[in-house]
Amino acid sequence: QLKTDYTDQGKRVFRDAHPRGIGCVKATFTVVDEFPEPFKSYQSGIFQTPGKSYQALIRYSSALGPTGDNVNDARGMAIKVMDVPGTKLLSDQTNAVTQDFLHINAPFFPAHNAHDFFGMVKIKTNPANLLSFLWESPLTHAAELKALTSMQNNLFNGKSLLQGQYFSMTPYLLASTDGANEGVPIKFSSRPCGSIPAGTLN
Numbered sequence: 125q126l127k128t129d130y131t132d133q134g135k136r137v138f139r140d141a142h143p144r145g146i147g148c149v150k151a152t153f154t155v156v157d158e159f160p161e162p163f164k165s166y167q168s169g170i171f172q173t174p175g176k177s178y179q180a181l182i183r184y185s186s187a188l189g190p191t192g193d194n195v196n197d198a199r200g201m202a203i204k205v206m207d208v209p210g211t212k213l214l215s216d217q218t219n220a221v222t223q224d225f226l227h228i229n230a231p232f233f234p235a236h237n238a239h240d241f242f243g244m245v246k247i248k249t250n251p252a253n254l255l256s257f258l259w260e261s262p263l264t265h266a267a268e269l270k271a272l273t274s275m276q277n278n279l280f281n282g283k284s285l286l287q288g289q290y291f292s293m294t295p296y297l298l299a300s301t302d303g304a305n306e307g308v309p310i311k312f313s314s315r316p317c318g319s320i321p322a323g324t325l326n
Contacts, residue, residue, distance in 0.1 A: 128249045142185035142200040146285060151180040153205045165300045166308070170208050170223055180205045184285045187228070187276070196277045201227040201290040201314065227290030227314055234271040236264065244272060289315040 130137045138144070154177040159167055167174070180203055187198040203225040212220045235241035243265070246253040258265050292312045299307040 125245055125249055142187055142202075144186040144188075146184040146186060146199070148184075149182050151182050151203070153178040153180040153203065166298050168299060169210055170205060178205045178207060198275045199229045199285060199288065199290075201229075201285075203227075203314070225312065225314075226292065227312075228275075228293055229288045229290050230275040230293065231291040231311075231313075232271060232275075233293040234268050234275055236268065240265065240268055244268070284320050286320045287316055289313060 125140055126137060153170075155171050155174055157175045159171075159174065170178070183200075183202045183204075185200040185202070186195070187200060188195075205223045205225070207221055208223040209221070211218050212223075214220070235244060243253070243257045243260070247257055258269075290313065295309040295311050297307040298310045
């Protein structure tokens with residue numbers, strides 16, 4: 125995809141996913157003081173100490189290329205939390221001291237699996253691939269393309285990026301600290317907990 129978009133184009137190469145950073149802000153990530161009873165056994169990792177605060181950075185972005193702020197597109201919010209102790213899961217980053225929470229302002233991921241997502245990328249690279257994509261699984265792939273279009277038409281209509289709700293889209297496994305079970309799949313979300321002044325990070 126990057127080769128198609130940038131080779132011999134005479135322009136700067138951007139990352140493939142959420143290439144346009146709209147804003148970067150400092151933040152504080154604070155764990156709640158008291159967990160509800162059903163979740164106390166899942167207080168591990170970054171959530172282990174109730175009331176603990178971490179410094180963080182938040183990057184807001186557009187999903188497509190370097191388009192304008194008023195162009196219909198999904199918006200992303202990536203939270204990077206600093207000084208997080210513990211061994212990390214990625215084999216080449218076991219000693220990392222940061223943890224990321226990736227969101228987008230849509231509650232779902234348009235593709236059912238990696239194969240279908242790759243099919244969507246092939247359509248973007250060459251629209252002629254649309255027919256073969258639909259032929260492979262007409263109902264499922266039509267629904268996925270409809271979901272993708274709906275997500276890309278998500279527009280803030282002049283509202284601040286801080287006013288929206290953002291979702292993890294995909295599930296994550298929250299492990300218990302007592303080893304009583306294999307964990308519970310969760311999806312997380314971030315939303316404003318108060319009013320946002322007009323003109324803030326538009």
